[in-house]
């Protein structure tokens with residue numbers, strides 16, 4: 026049947042065009058950093074897909090020796106594994122930019138992760154979970170030093186000031202800074218819940234503090250992180266003077282993230298009451314760690330059912346990790362997180378870390394759809410606009 030309809034034009038309506046984000050010599054088309062999520066949650070497929078969509082896709086160096094060895098079917102050391110993970114992410118990023126998140130707390134592999142990422146062609150190194158004091162000196166040992174943006178994560182103006190002063194002595198200032206507030210997933214900078222949730226530690230206040238400190242040191246992009254969820258949130262942070270945002274939980278809830286099926290299911294089903302800051306027992310890093318309280322590994326830790334053990338050793342500091350010796354105050358996060366990406370899950374239960382806003386996640390989506398939504402290009406924004414003076418035959 027041939028019918029005639031008035032010609033309709035599909036117009037994708039942008040809410041507000043997000044500007045690109047410039048960091049050192051990088052032009053990142055969409056000002057969104059997908060935060061590093063260890064262990065293996067910000068997988069090469071997640072980071073590569075985010076980069077392909079125009080954001081900065083970020084890997085996590087934690088546990089890469091195990092993860093990359095398993096993926097490539099041969100034993101690979103920490104430095105080569107970091108390099109390989111960057112290459113694997115780049116192979117799907119279609120020229121997009123890839124960063125590596127390296128936690129100061131993973132002290133034994135810190136330098137090998139820095140140098141390995143640089144071997145692999147990483148564009149940016151983002152480092153927190155402690156103050157990355159020695160990062161510029163380590164990067165200086167590598168011939169690609171000038172090509173890689175160095176980005177510390179801080180949670181106060183004071184920490185920012187300390188980093189500026191220390192890095193200045195190494196002859197290099199940060200190329201950008203991530204300010205992470207108390208609503209973030211993973212570890213947060215505070216040691217008690219009261220302190221973390223004190224209104225004086227709201228992300229808005231921390232960002233203002235850091236913007237104030239940064240003013241004295243030149244024009245350094247400031248990136249907000251922790252609890253950012255929608256396109257409107259992103260616009261709000263840009264309006265407040267940030268160059269971009271870093272987001273974790275939204276990207277955890279994508280098909281491409283490394284989280285296993287049970288993790289994603291519990292994330293989608295979580296209510297606000299299901300999310301808490303693990304403290305005693307808590308992470309052996311000594312920082313608050315946000316978890317889904319029904320995580321099987323966490324329930325076991327609360328009941329002190331898992332005997333003290335440290336057989337992965339990522340958090341060993343001078344040979345010591347508290348959860349090797351006791352299970353009253355801490356629990357081993359390495360084994361629980363590895364189980365949650367289906368590595369090591371024969372004898373270990375899953376441990377799920379999420380951001381405060383995880384209860385707002387109601388579906389798992391593709392990185393493409395999420396990046397469209399965050400840019401304000403979602404389906405409800407599509408309008409059918411009538412084109413005047415034109416009739417098109419439609420063959421049904």
Ligand SMILES: Cc1cc2nc3c(=O)[nH]c(=O)nc-3n(C[C@H](O)[C@H](O)[C@H](O)COP(=O)(O)O)c2cc1C
Nearest residue numbers: 060061062063209210211251252272273274378380
């Ligand atoms: C599952 C998960 C794991 C994380 N792991 C790390 C990590 O290994 N290192 C790190 O610096 N930040 C980590 N983060 C923090 C993120 O990089 C990001 O800054 C944070 O999630 C932003 O808050 P949001 O989750 O509310 O978006 C993690 C966050 C989540 C949700």
